[in-house]
Each structure stands twice: as C-alpha cells, then as structure tokens.
Amino acid sequence: MELLFLGTGAGVPAKLRNVTSIALKLLEERGAVWLFDCGEATQHQILHTSLKPRRIEKIFITHLHGDHIYGLPGLLGSRSFQGGETKLTVYGPKGIKDFIEVSLSISRTHLQYPLEVVEIEEGVIFQDEGFSVVAMGLDHALPTFGYRVIEKDKPGVLQVDQLRDRGVQPGPLYKKLKCGETVRLEDGREIDGKDFLGPSIPGRVVTILGDTRFCSNAVELSKSADVLVHEATFNRDQEEMAREYYHSTTKQAGKTALLAGARRLFLTHISSRYAKESWEELEKEARDVFPESYMARDFMEYDIPLKK
Amino acid sequence: MELLFLGTGAGVPAKLRNVTSIALKLLEERGAVWLFDCGEATQHQILHTSLKPRRIEKIFITHLHGDHIYGLPGLLGSRSFQGGETKLTVYGPKGIKDFIEVSLSISRTHLQYPLEVVEIEEGVIFQDEGFSVVAMGLDHALPTFGYRVIEKDKPGVLQVDQLRDRGVQPGPLYKKLKCGETVRLEDGREIDGKDFLGPSIPGRVVTILGDTRFCSNAVELSKSADVLVHEATFNRDQEEMAREYYHSTTKQAGKTALLAGARRLFLTHISSRYAKESWEELEKEARDVFPESYMARDFMEYDIPLKK
Ligand SMILES: [Zn+2]
Ligand SMILES: [Zn+2]
Numbered sequence: 317m318e319l320l321f322l323g324t325g326a327g328v329p330a331k332l333r334n335v336t337s338i339a340l341k342l343l344e345e346r347g348a349v350w351l352f353d354c355g356e357a358t359q360h361q362i363l364h365t366s367l368k369p370r371r372i373e374k375i376f377i378t379h380l381h382g383d384h385i386y387g388l389p390g391l392l393g394s395r396s397f398q399g400g401e402t403k404l405t406v407y408g409p410k411g412i413k414d415f416i417e418v419s420l421s422i423s424r425t426h427l428q429y430p431l432e433v434v435e436i437e438e439g440v441i442f443q444d445e446g447f448s449v450v451a452m453g454l455d456h457a458l459p460t461f462g463y464r465v466i467e468k469d470k471p472g473v474l475q476v477d478q479l480r481d482r483g484v485q486p487g488p489l490y491k492k493l494k495c496g497e498t499v500r501l502e503d504g505r506e507i508d509g510k511d512f513l514g515p516s517i518p519g520r521v522v523t524i525l526g527d528t529r530f531c532s533n534a535v536e537l538s539k540s541a542d543v544l545v546h547e548a549t550f551n552r553d554q555e556e557m558a559r560e561y562y563h564s565t566t567k568q569a570g571k572t573a574l575l576a577g578a579r580r581l582f583l584t585h586i587s588s589r590y591a592k593e594s595w596e597e598l599e600k601e602a603r604d605v606f607p608e609s610y611m612a613r614d615f616m617e618y619d620i621p622l623k624k
Numbered sequence: 625m626e627l628l629f630l631g632t633g634a635g636v637p638a639k640l641r642n643v644t645s646i647a648l649k650l651l652e653e654r655g656a657v658w659l660f661d662c663g664e665a666t667q668h669q670i671l672h673t674s675l676k677p678r679r680i681e682k683i684f685i686t687h688l689h690g691d692h693i694y695g696l697p698g699l700l701g702s703r704s705f706q707g708g709e710t711k712l713t714v715y716g717p718k719g720i721k722d723f724i725e726v727s728l729s730i731s732r733t734h735l736q737y738p739l740e741v742v743e744i745e746e747g748v749i750f751q752d753e754g755f756s757v758v759a760m761g762l763d764h765a766l767p768t769f770g771y772r773v774i775e776k777d778k779p780g781v782l783q784v785d786q787l788r789d790r791g792v793q794p795g796p797l798y799k800k801l802k803c804g805e806t807v808r809l810e811d812g813r814e815i816d817g818k819d820f821l822g823p824s825i826p827g828r829v830v831t832i833l834g835d836t837r838f839c840s841n842a843v844e845l846s847k848s849a850d851v852l853v854h855e856a857t858f859n860r861d862q863e864e865m866a867r868e869y870y871h872s873t874t875k876q877a878g879k880t881a882l883l884a885g886a887r888r889l890f891l892t893h894i895s896s897r898y899a900k901e902s903w904e905e906l907e908k909e910a911r912d913v914f915p916e917s918y919m920a921r922d923f924m925e926y927d928i929p930l931k932k
Contacts, residue, residue, distance in 0.1 A: 328702045329668050356698040357665035360637050382701050382731040390664040390694045394636045411730045418726040422719045423690040424766055458732055 317345055317467070317520060317620045319543060321584065322361040323353075324612045326549050326563075327383050330588035333614055334361055335383035338524060338545060338584070340465065341367075346446055348373035352463065352524045352545075358387035359394050365615065370400035374442070376449070377408030378526025379460035380415070389419035396427040403430040407442070407451070409459045410435045436461065452537050454528035457562040462526055462537045467519030471496060475512045482507070518623045523578070527585060529559060530568040538576035542620055545612070546572055547585035551594075552601040566598050570605030584612040625653055625775070625828060625928045627851060629892065629920045630669040631661075634857045634871075635691050638896040641922055642669055643691035646832055646853060646892070648773065649675075654754055656681035660771065660832045660853075666695035667702050673923065678708035682750070684757070685716030686834025687768035688723070697727035704735040711738040715750070715759070717767040718743045744769065760845050762836035765870040770834055770845045775827030779804060783820045790815070826931045831886070835893060837867060838876040846884035850928055853920070854880060855893035859902075860909040874906050878913030892920040 318341040325333030335355030342348050349371045351358070362369060369391065377385055388406070395404065406412065413433045420427070434441070438461075442449040450464040474494045476486070484507060489499050493509035500506050523541040525534055527549070538544045549563035558565045564572075566583060573581035583602055590598060595611050602609035626649040633641030643663030650656050657679045659666070670677060677699065685693055696714070703712065714720065721741045728735070742749070746769075750757040758772040782802045784794070792815060797807050801817035808814050831849040833842055835857070846852045857871035866873045872880075874891060881889035891910055898906060903919050910917035 328705050329671065329698075331671055334668070356695065357668050360642070360665050360668065363637065363639055380731050382697055382727070382733055385731065386694075386698045386727070387664065389690055390637075393690050397636050414726060415730045418722060419690070419694070422723045423688050423693065425690055 317342060317522075319522070319545070319582070319618045319620065320365065320367070321582070321612045321614060321616045322351075322358055322365070323355050324584045324586055324614050324616075325383075326547075326585045326587045328588065329355075329357065332592060333586060333588065334358070335386075336585060337361065337387065339365075339367060340522060340524075342447075343371070345467070346373070347371070350465070351375040353378055353384040353526070354387040354391055355383045356386040356390075359391040361614065362391075369395040369398055370402065372400075372404060373402070375404070375406045376451075376461075376463050376524070377406065377412055378454075378462065378524075379409055379456055379458055380411050381458070381527065384526070385412070385415060388416060389423070389425070392416070392420065392427065392431065393423070393425045396425070396429060399428075401429050403432065405432045405434060405442075407434045407436050407449075409461065450537070452533045454526055454533055455531040455562065456527045456529070460526040460528060462528065462534060463524050464537045464541070465522040465524070467521070469519045470517040472514035472516045474509075475514055479507075479512055520620055520623065522620065523576075527563060529562055530564055530572060534572045535575045538572055538578050541576060541578040542623070543580050543582065543618070544573050544576065544578040545582045545584055548583040548598065548602065549585050549587050551590070551598055566601040566609075567605055570602035570609055573602075573606040573609065578606075579608060580618075581606055581609045582612045582618070583609060586611070625650060625830075627830070627853070627890070627926045627928065628673065628675070629890070629922060629924045630659075630666055630673070631663050632892045632894055632920045632922055632924075633691075634855075634893045634895045636896065637663075637665065640900060641894060641896065642666070643694075644893060645669065645695065647673075647675060648830060648832075650755075651679070653775070654681070655679070658773070659683040661686055661692040661834070662695040662699055663691045664694035664698075667699040669922065670699075677703040677706055678710065680708075680712060681710070683712070683714045684759075684769075684771050684832070685714065685720055686762075686770065686832075687764055687766055688717055688719050689766070689835065692834070693720070693723060696724060697731070697733070700724070700728065700735060700739065701731070701733045704733075704737060707736075709737050711740065713740045713742060713750075715742045715744050715757075717769065758845070760841045762834055762841055763839040763870065764835045764837070768834040768836060770836065770842060771832050772845045772849070773830040773832070775829070777827050778825040780822035780824045782817070783822055787815075787820055828928055828931065830928065831884075835871060837870055838872055838880060842880045843883045846880055846886050849884060849886040850931070851888050851890065851926070852881050852884065852886040853890045853892055856891040856906065856910065857893050857895050859898070859906055874909035874917075875913055878910035878917055881910075881914040881917065886914075887916060888926075889914055889917045890920045890926070891917060894919070
C-alpha cells in the first residue's frame, strides 16, 4: 500500500509540478491501483513510473475543476489502446458523466473495457471484503468531495506451533482454523480456530481530500488517518486569500491533521507562485502546527506502514 | 515564419513524442502564433519552449480524435489564467464547439478573453491583408481537414538610389511611392511609385494536413507548398494497414509531396511502435520518393525561407 504523487501543483501545470493526480497503489492488497483526480497529462506522468494503466481499477474525482479532470478522457482512451480489458469505475460529483461521455463520443473513442461512472452522494460509496470508501462534502467553489479509504482489519496469523503442541498436524483443517471456524478432529476433540489466531492486523486509513477551505468535514474524514493528503494552495500568511478562493493555507492543513489525530500529513496542490526555494518554508509552516507534515513532490512515493 | 513541432506522435503519448500539435510562429508577420491541433499536454510542451500562450491567435483543429483535441480545454483555460486577453479563434469540424463548451462549462472555466469557435466547411476559412487559409476534406475515419496557409505577396522594396538619381529626395512622398502610388513633385513632374519598386516578395505557402489516407485533396492542398507537414503513421511496407486504419505510409507522404511539387516535407504522427533507431530508416523511405523529406521530432523548429 503506497501513495505515489503524480501531480502536486495547483491550477495550471508547471515544470516541476503537474496538476493534480495521486495514485494509491494496492498491488499487494488487490492487484490494483486507485487514482485520485486526473489532471491533464496524468497519463504522461504515468509514463515515467512503473504504473500500468490497465491496473487502474478505480478513479475518484474530488471535483470538476479542469486541473483535476482534463486528463481523464486521454487516460481512459490510452488504457483501452494499451490492452486494458478489466472494468474501470470512475466516482465523482454530478457532471463527471457528461464530461466523460461527451469527450469520448465526440472523439469516437470506443473503449475495449467496461466503464462505469458513478455520480456520488455523501456516504459509503464503495465496499467489499478488503476496503470501504467514504465520501463527504468539502467547502470549495463548486461541489467537492474528500475520500476516506478504509482498509478492513485482517485476521491474525494462525499460531501453528500451539496447534502442533496440541497434536493438531498441518493439513486441510488448517484452512478452516485460519478462518476462525471450529473443526472436529478424528479423535473427537473440537478445536476453535479463533483460539489459535494471533492478534488481528488493523487496517490502515488513507484520507485524500479535494480542494477545500478549512472545514469540519475535512477533520471528520481524517480522524486517526494513517495518512492525510491535504491541499495547501497558500502559505500561512494568506488566510484571507485562501478563504476568498476556497482554498487552505499550510497552517490550516496542519490544523486539520492535528485536530483529526492523523499520523502523517502530505501537503499538495502547491501554487506555482511558490518557487522551489520556498518549499521547505511551507513545509515548516505546517510542521509548526503538526510535526509530521511533509511537502509532496511529483513522483514522491510513500510506503504506508502497518499499524503496530 | 517558423514551424515548431510540439507533438509528433500518433494515438497515445510516448516519452519522446507527444500527441499532435504544431505551432506556426508568425511573430514577425503578425505578432502571433497559430496552432494546428492540440493533443493532451500541448500546454506542457509549450512550457519547454519560448511560446507564450497569450500569443496564440488561432487554433486549427484537423479532426476530433482525442490525440488531436484533448489538450484544448486546458490550454484555453491556462491562456486565460496567464493573462491572455486578446481574442482567440478555434477552427475545426462540427462537434468541436460542443467539446469545448461542455469541457469549459462543466469545469466552470470562465475565460478572460473572447473565444470564437468556428465549425468549418471546405473553402477559404480565413482571409485578411496578410494571410488566407484554405481547408479541404481528407480521407480519414471521421471528418478531417487539411489546411493550406497562404502568405500574401508583399510589395517590393523602394529603389531609393534610383529615386535620388532622378532628384527625388527622401521625405513624406516616399511613403506614397512605397505603396505604388503616383505623386506630383514640386517641379511638376509625375512619378509613379510602381516604376521604382523592386520585384514583389512572393508569399510562402505552408500546408498542414490532418490524419489521412493518400488522396487527391492532399495533393491539391500541397501544390507548390514551401512546406508540407504530412502524417506517416506507418512504414513503407504497411500500405494495407495504413489503408485499413485510414492513415498513410512514409512512401505515400513522399508521393503526395512529389506530385504536389512541394519544396520540403516533414513527416509527423509517427507511431510509437517505431523506436528511435528506426526513425532514420523511415525518413529514408520518404526520401526515396521525395528527396527533401525530413522526420519531425518534438521541439524541432524550421525557419521557412523566403522564396528566391
Ligand atoms: Zn479546485
Ligand atoms: Zn486520427
């Protein structure tokens, strides 16, 4: 489970920061990659990584500003051209369906895989045995969502040594015990798998927010998150500007992480007005509020550790 | 008057060739840049050149395939964000208006300059005192245009030495003589400016074609062109494939240039199946038919010489 920042800039592309896209690599967990936003040239950024477009299983769009969606038609088309055949689901605010349909139909792009586009409301928007995803509205100039990705807890490891001590030899029974079932041995004894499982492995939480002012839903979505990805379009002193343009400052991003009790914060959506030399200062501004703050950069990767 | 190739690949972006866009720099001629096609990340390519998006006066779209238009919404938005205030006109086949309108309105992009979108038919689609542009249909999988840009002839240089020999001294009269007017001197003599102009400077012709099979309109548009930009999606041996996918081979591009009596041919829209090592061979294939053939590369620039 790794985060890979494909684009960490705001509004318009710059040489060092492309417009927004973030990949959540779930290759070990489900052989898939999830994308959050898809600004123009996201597929070009991907060319410089080991990501395979056909691995992309889901794309979550936070909002419909151009710097978050203009790379979508091209990526969808190229995924097909490059042999993608498995289903892809796009989640996003109302309007995303029109944009995709018009772009693909006008350009006569015929996808070789099933594409589902889900215009979401707040709530649990996806759930299966491994993950659930919760969306909540944020405070931006147009409808915008933040996403909380929740990995489900995994059962603990089967304590093989203890079973052997009780004379239960490895075999087909072990599979049932691993699932916490009760089995009857040949000698008549009943063994409950749950008694032989180590502590369950708690799932991780990754929160990726769209553009937003400081707001309570941002904190709510980020509660105890292992990683929070938060925009920081303005520096600490620009709170007025941030409010006017429906964005956040570095300090506000830090405050959200602090209030939520998150473990680690990545700042993204950095305006090109801030030259490379000032990035460290921006990072420091967030750290003054929340020490575990890091400035994201294009192509930065972060391996999300298991909870201890 | 220079050609600047911003993207010379086919279908999907590759590391060394982005999808299609070609700039015709008319900075000396009209302080403007014209763009032909605008594949995804054209604005990113521009970041690596000296082009200013606000200088772009016209964008000519050859056809609506994604690799020729997906960069349009982003470029239009960024041109506004970066202070572009002068009018921009986009020419293209029916459907281009819908694509632009839906993309801009869904993303709530409000341009700070007047945008005109013209859905064209064959014929003279633009004309002023400096240039005219003719569009004709080509043979591709969907409606596709080729464009012939015609620079108007310029009057010759005023032969100042000859005027002095006749006793006509420099002064306000010269301006009229330069325009070929007749003036009366103080001594009563009449002087016809046309008798004192050097040979007129013939305008140049630049033909930029969209994707196409070999066809007579391609030849027609390219008649005596100073430069012809022609797609070459396939190599010489793939004539069958080229036909099936409505494209051309290197050899067919050369043939069009030869039949048209063009001066110089640039091959573009090169498939990523052809690795860098084979580009010279592709160029040679066209040269076997038309010696003045050149393989375009991203960021290649060509200064179009005046006719002698
Ligand atoms: Zn936004
Ligand atoms: Zn095409």
